Amino acid sequence: MDAATATATSASALRTAHERFLTSLGTPEGVRRLVADSWQRCAAGGVQPDGGRLPPLRGTAEQLAAYRRTHPLVAVLPLFRELLGAGAADDGHVFAVGDTDGTLLWVEGDTAAVERAERMHFAEGAVWSEAQAGTNAPGLALELGRPVQIVAGEHYSAAAHGWSCAAAPIRDPGTGRVLGVVDLSGGGTIAAPPALAAVRGAALAAEAELARKLTASAVLLDPGGRVVRTQDASRPGRDGAVHLMALGRDSALLECDGRVHRLSPRHSEIVVALALEGRGVAGDRLAVDLSERELSPSTLRAELTRLRTVLGPALLGSRPYALLSPVRTDFADVTSLLAEGRVSEALAGYPGPLLPRSDAPVVVEQRRALEQQLRGAVLGSGDARLLRRWVDAAWGADDAPAWQALARALPAGSPQRAAVAARARALDTESTLLPRLPQVRRHAALLQRSGS
Known part of the structure; x- marks a missing residue:
């Protein structure tokens, strides 16, 4: 009809x-x-x-x-x-x-x-x-x-x-x-x-x-759809702004001078690490950020040389290694929205964990911090719609506390409340039988194993 x-x-x-x-x-x-x-x-x-x-x-x-x-x-x-x-x-x-x-x-x-x-x-x-x-x-x-x-x-x-x-x-x-x-x-x-x-x-x-x-201007939008940068396309890169998208993907996208670069997984880790450092980082520190195993200076230099070929020397600097233009990242956007209490917009701007298959220490730390902040904000909101979106996502599907919070948030007469409560009880029972990882991190671990 x-x-x-x-x-x-x-x-x-x-x-x-x-x-x-x-x-x-x-x-x-x-x-x-x-x-x-x-x-x-x-x-x-x-x-x-x-x-x-x-x-x-x-x-x-x-x-x-x-x-x-x-x-x-x-x-x-x-x-x-x-x-x-x-x-x-x-x-x-x-x-x-x-x-x-x-x-x-x-x-x-x-x-x-x-x-x-x-x-x-x-x-x-x-x-x-x-x-x-x-x-x-x-x-x-x-x-x-x-x-x-x-x-x-x-x-x-x-x-x-x-x-x-x-x-x-x-x-x-x-x-x-x-x-x-x-x-x-x-x-x-x-x-x-x-x-x-x-x-x-x-x-x-x-x-x-x-x-x-x-065609006359390159417009960059934030997760809420607002203009955050307008660049004159006749003078590409005049403001030097760069946009990095690394949530929910293993190969980050980096927009610069009107072009979008799809980075390899290792180059994605390097660019995320440099974006987090901001002012630059020495080679030995970058090596520790990227791997728990010893990463030789020659291997790191070779990767950075290949990355500089992709991005150009005007963007990637050395001694210290740094991105030479302001960088706007999707993970920082989500963090900013959470800081402003705009939980719905933050969740809408979160397509998934940061470089989910990466085991680079700096990425793992940032991924966990962002997941914890977002999950805490969603659970603390008591908003049934946000909680439903969380548990419907792959990273929240087995999150027993989230299912419990959703059951509490639904109206007493809602036909969905009993089903949600049953799902929460089943997950809670399962957690007593299996060693339990925080649910979002478990999702990232599953992705890592599936790609190995």
């Missing part, structure tokens, strides 16, 4: 399906599969279905204004206004642009519709992720990574049952990373195919415009 079919479903039938699900918390019936799955996630995450708790507002108006000025989608806002704004105003609808967390950055359109939307906190600065607002098109488009439509009673929150919406994610043309979402919201006509085609077309047009701009 698609959105057009759902539109033909009577409002009373959708309301009945919604009430039946909230009463029984079983498998939703009479709704589309993507809606049923979303309702179950909302129930497991403790989203209020009666509309009594509206989506939260993010920061102050001044903070939002500052955030919007640096967001990459500000560059295509005029395009959205041209493609969607006039039509939304004429048809009594609103269009919205949000970031990767579902925070609405701009909400514009028909004045009366904008005012009506504000009453349910569909307003600039409000967080309309699925986890905060329940089933809705912007949140679900971000959750699934594809365009979606949500019709009236398909919304999980009763506050939005008078609305229909269509939304599409917008991706960075350089990396494929989702930058945000564009949405049309309004009456029943939004549930028709032309509305979905309109937001899909607007998203594709925005991506094409961003790709065009990338």
Whole structure:
């Protein structure tokens, strides 16, 4: 059943399906599969279905204004206004642009519709992720990574049952990373195919415009999708900034001067070690960082000579060995987000352990420290959605304390709570029979053995 079919479903039938699900918390019936799955996630995450708790507002108006000025989608806002704004105003609808967390950055359109939307906190600065607002098109488009439509009673929150919406994610043309979402919201006509085609077309047009701009400037984004560096492509490497990506991969990627280098596992270890040292390191110290066994100076010099051939002498210096340009790393990004208390963004920016098969002491130490910080933040958050993402990942699948924390975080009436608690008990029993490594480190060890 698609959105057009759902539109033909009577409002009373959708309301009945919604009430039946909230009463029984079983498998939703009479709704589309993507809606049923979303309702179950909302129930497991403790989203209020009666509309009594509206989506939260993010920061102050001044903070939002500052955030919007640096967001990459500000560059295509005029395009959205041209493609969607006039039509939304004429048809009594609103269009919205949000970031990767579902925070609405701009909400514009028909004045009366904008005012009506504000009453349910569909307003600039409000967080309309699925986890905060329940089933809705912007949140679900971000959750699934594809365009979606949500019709009236398909919304999980009763506050939005008078609305229909269509939304599409917008991706960075350089990396494929989702930058945000564009949405049309309004009456029943939004549930028709032309509305979905309109937001899909607007998203594709925005991506094409961003790709065009990338030919004039190289844009580097942080895990939250914000611009952290803009470099004039006509003068490559002018600011000397370098971006290193080493999480969840054995061969690190190093971006420099508009080029991306895929490093060998040993060169990945060296670059990570130099990035951690910052100001440079002597050869004997670097040798200790890279291996518990004695690494001869000639072997190390040979590896560094080969690495210098890849990176160029302008980036890799010697006496001491150092990266000669500022380096931004994905593992430092995660650490910074954790320090700011932005656990959801940190977890979203963590595709896996740092160089998981590496046994270089400096890498192992940094990998363990980051894993411990992230795991502690997730468990300490008490957030069912974050805990679910943790245990669903390979490195958290056998983490008994995380499963226990998830069981405590789920609502008492949730059908998933018993299953989660049973999984936690099974893992706890297993841990009494087998010597137990911290779960994240066990995952890295398994990866090491599989590659040997």
